[in-house]
Structure formats: structure tokens, C-alpha cells
Amino acid sequence: MKKILPLFVAVLMAITIPIQMNAHANAPPEKPTITGPTDGETGKTYTYTATTTDPDGDKIFYCFNWGDGNEFCTDTVNSGESVQASHSWSEDGTYVITVTATDDKGATSEPATLSVKMPLSTPLGDFRLAKPRHGIYIFGIKVLPIIGQIVIGDINVVVKAKDDITRVEFLLPMACGCGREIMHVDTAPPFEWEWNQDYDDNEIKDEGFTELYVRGYDSQYNEYTEAITLYKVKL
Secondary structure, three states, X not given: OOOXXXXXXXXXXXXXXXXXXXXXXXOOOOOOEEEOOOEOOOOOOEEEXXXXXXXXXXXEXXXXXXXXXXXXXXXXXXXXXOEEEEEOOOOOEEEEEEEEEEEOOOOEOOXXXXXXXXXXXXXXXXXXXXXXXXXXXXXXXXXXXXXXXXXXXXXXXXXXXXXXXXXXXEEEEEOOOOOEEEEEEEOOOOEEEEEOOOOOOOOEOOOEEEEEEEEEEEOOOOEEEEEEEEEEEOO
């Protein structure tokens, strides 16, 4: 009997101790939520927000995998506290952002994902140059439909945009070939530019074959662009 009692106690402890340890096992954080732009312009920086909670109330940190070989991990924050991280993508493509949360005891959450597309892709008609387009224009009047654009004399350039566009910029190429210059900004629809000025040929390429470029921004600072090539004749 004296030999059986210690054996019974040992078996009982072997059963109850793991149960007690398991009852106090560290739980990982909940799956995070991630929010931010899902479309954008290549090379432009965008900010994303992630948040989650830890069942044990442990402090946590977040790791953002940007889908392009780069990763960023935040400092440790309190459970339930949101964090933000910013990133830009250098090449066009579709990327999947993956975010995990890890508590200060080393337990990691289920990953959350968000797909983003670079560059911004907008449906046809949401933002487009409506005038000049596919025609010969004489002093702003379309006299003949053609494939391409010929503009003779002054013209009122018109952009058709969706309702939440708040700013449209009209640009022409610089004569040096080193970029574009903003010629006009319109902040209320209808978005128009009266192209009636003769610019310095050493600064702006505004005659002969040139490019008319328009750039718009909506209330969330998403960027929309379109460009057309035209032949401009001054009179």
C-alpha cells in the first residue's frame, strides 16, 4: 500500500499539471484588420492602417509584408491600438499586402491580406479628356471627325470626370524634354482650360506635335490621369 500511494500521486500530478498549464497557455492575437487604398500610382507613397486585439491583453507588434520583397515591423503597442505603415511600389503590378500581429510572448495571429493594384486603373469614362478628341478643331469648333487630334487656333479643353473629383490639372511638356509644366488648375466642375496663350517655345512645347496631359484628384487623394497626342497650329 505504501508503494502504491506515491505512484498514484505521481500519476495524478502528471495528469493535472499539463491541464493547468494548458489552461494558462498564451493565446495569439486575433486576425488583424487592414485598411487603405487598393489602387494607386507607381512610385507614390500610400499609408495603411492595421488593428487587432490580444485575448490576454498582451502588448503586440505588427509586421507588414508589402508583396514586393519588402517588410516592415512596428514597435510594440497596446492591444487594440491601431498602427500605420507607409509604402511605395517601384514597378507596375498587383501586390498582396500581408499583415500579422505578434504578442510579446511570441504568439502570432492569422495573417490578414489586402490586394493593391499599381498603377491606378479607372473605368473608361470616369476621367477622360472630352475635348479635343478625335477631330479637327478650328477655334474650338469640331469641323471634321478623324482618328487623332488637330487643333487650329485657341480651344477650350474639357475634362469629363466622376462626381468626387475635386481638382484637375492641365499640363504640357517642357521644351527641355525633362518633364511637364502645369498650365492651369480647375477645382470645380465643369473642369476646363481656355488654351489661348502663346507660350515661350524655349520653355513649353505648345505647337506642332505635342502631348496634352491631364491629372485629377478625388476626395481621397487618389490620382487619375490621361494623355493624348495632338498637332497644334497657332494662328
